[in-house]
Amino acid sequence: MTESTAAAVVLNNVSKRFGSKQVLHEVSFSVPRGEALCVLGRSGTGKSVTLRLMIGLIKPDAGDIFISGNHISCLEGKELSRARCKIGFLFQSAALFDSYTLYDNLALPLRRLTAKSNSEIEEIVDRGLKQVGLAGDKHKLPGALSGGMRKRAGLARALVLEPDVLLVDEPSSGLDRITASEIDDLLLEQKALHQTTMVIVTHDVHGARRVGDRFAVLDQGRLIALGKPEELEDHESETVRKLVTEN
Amino acid sequence: MKKILQFVGDVTLFGIRVIVNAFRRPIEFGEIWSQVEDMGVRSLPLVSSSGLALGVVMTLHTRSTLVAFGATALIPRVQCLSFFVEIGPLVAALLVAGRVGAGIGAVIANLRVTEQIDAIEVLSVDSFKFLVVPRVIACVLVLPLLVVFMDACGLVGGFLSENAVSHLSVQLFIERAFKGVELSNFVPPTLKTAVFGFIIGTVSSYYGYTMNEGTQGVGKAATKSVVTCSLLVILADVILVKVIFLLFPGSAI
Numbered sequence: 001m002t003e004s005t006a007a008a009v010v011l012n013n014v015s016k017r018f019g020s021k022q023v024l025h026e027v028s029f030s031v032p033r034g035e036a037l038c039v040l041g042r043s044g045t046g047k048s049v050t051l052r053l054m055i056g057l058i059k060p061d062a063g064d065i066f067i068s069g070n071h072i073s074c075l076e077g078k079e080l081s082r083a084r085c086k087i088g089f090l091f092q093s094a095a096l097f098d099s100y101t102l103y104d105n106l107a108l109p110l111r112r113l114t115a116k117s118n119s120e121i122e123e124i125v126d127r128g129l130k131q132v133g134l135a136g137d138k139h140k141l142p143g144a145l146s147g148g149m150r151k152r153a154g155l156a157r158a159l160v161l162e163p164d165v166l167l168v169d170e171p172s173s174g175l176d177r178i179t180a181s182e183i184d185d186l187l188l189e190q191k192a193l194h195q196t197t198m199v200i201v202t203h204d205v206h207g208a209r210r211v212g213d214r215f216a217v218l219d220q221g222r223l224i225a226l227g228k229p230e231e232l233e234d235h236e237s238e239t240v241r242k243l244v245t246e247n
Numbered sequence: 248m249k250k251i252l253q254f255v256g257d258v259t260l261f262g263i264r265v266i267v268n269a270f271r272r273p274i275e276f277g278e279i280w281s282q283v284e285d286m287g288v289r290s291l292p293l294v295s296s297s298g299l300a301l302g303v304v305m306t307l308h309t310r311s312t313l314v315a316f317g318a319t320a321l322i323p324r325v326q327c328l329s330f331f332v333e334i335g336p337l338v339a340a341l342l343v344a345g346r347v348g349a350g351i352g353a354v355i356a357n358l359r360v361t362e363q364i365d366a367i368e369v370l371s372v373d374s375f376k377f378l379v380v381p382r383v384i385a386c387v388l389v390l391p392l393l394v395v396f397m398d399a400c401g402l403v404g405g406f407l408s409e410n411a412v413s414h415l416s417v418q419l420f421i422e423r424a425f426k427g428v429e430l431s432n433f434v435p436p437t438l439k440t441a442v443f444g445f446i447i448g449t450v451s452s453y454y455g456y457t458m459n460e461g462t463q464g465v466g467k468a469a470t471k472s473v474v475t476c477s478l479l480v481i482l483a484d485v486i487l488v489k490v491i492f493l494l495f496p497g498s499a500i
Contacts, residue, residue, distance in 0.1 A: 052365075055369055057368060057369070081372075081373070082371070084368075084369060084370070084371045085371050087369075089369040091362050091365070091366060092362075093361060093362055095361060095363050096363075096366075097363055097367075098361070098363070108372065109370040109371065109372065112273075112370075112371070112372050113370075113371055113372075161370075
């Protein structure tokens, strides 16, 4: 079995440039099934770009990306859509459809991509919202929710198709420590119950240490460290040590 | 010049993509209906009140001229033909370009800024087919209907104005208004607004969908949509009037 099929996520020498700025430079790592990898780094080092490349929202200039065995960087159109069905994505802003209720936000992919009946969809959506503690808010519009509730709703939507891989962009951004911790609890629960592979981009070392099995540290578009948090605490690079240490 | 050609090329390709996707399954009936409701029903007060006011103003203007020639009996017919042939279609299209075009540009641009378009793509839904195509189809369907309302309100306004001055009865106004008016004076000019609808829907969606300038771009997309749509509607009108004359020679007044 090749690395691209054994691991849930594989990046091979991925590079990306926007204009004159080299955002990612030959980044390679893989994430075994069921593992949570936290990507750390200073602002503007290409963390979110890495996630966008992994879901196929942008294409790499060079290198290959495999998610659940699909060569994402080469797929287009319907093939890419099919591959994305196995990937959940939680946006930093949650990116809920603001003209849809929470119920419709979660029901949309089920209506479009599955042959499930309305009652089945209702059952799945109710279960998803209950899992994130929003069972009583399904008829609310996103504008009526707090930041933490929106993030939880975004997570419920990302999980509604039961993805193999969950990509999370800044789960704690804009949230207080307690609310951020609740999101971390949900991610941990998802990992424990469904063995979902996760790639989490974050600045929150405390949350990353709770959820992540390994850390990947990016600096100026390059992967400068990859390993378990405790292994990286004594890393030769001061940037790595600062990023993986809580205080 | 290069920018203009680039824009024309991009919008043309965007329009072709709309047409191709409009016939591809799944057809977004729910979204189309929702947009028809939003554009049609919510534009109705603006279009109706404008038609009514224009009807009154037109009668006041034509009356003063026609009185000099002793031809006040022609006022209803002039009113009717003017609205059916040009005023109704063009003014309704410009009003919709302002209200709906700006709305489409701003809404889609906002969806882009807030990553909602990315979210739609990530959920394996074709964002172009889901957001753009229903809006363009709705514009194509709604505009001819709004023109009918505009025409009707224009005639009502004309009648009220004329009635206030000459106490002309409704029956006589209608009889004089429709005397000599043929279907070719009404149907082709009304249906040409489907083309205006396509232009408004496509151009404003183009500005919103391709916007990449952050929150500032939302306002820009709305403004550019209104300006470009209005200009293109007027240019298209010039061409379509000529085409209508060629296809329906009897429609020339």
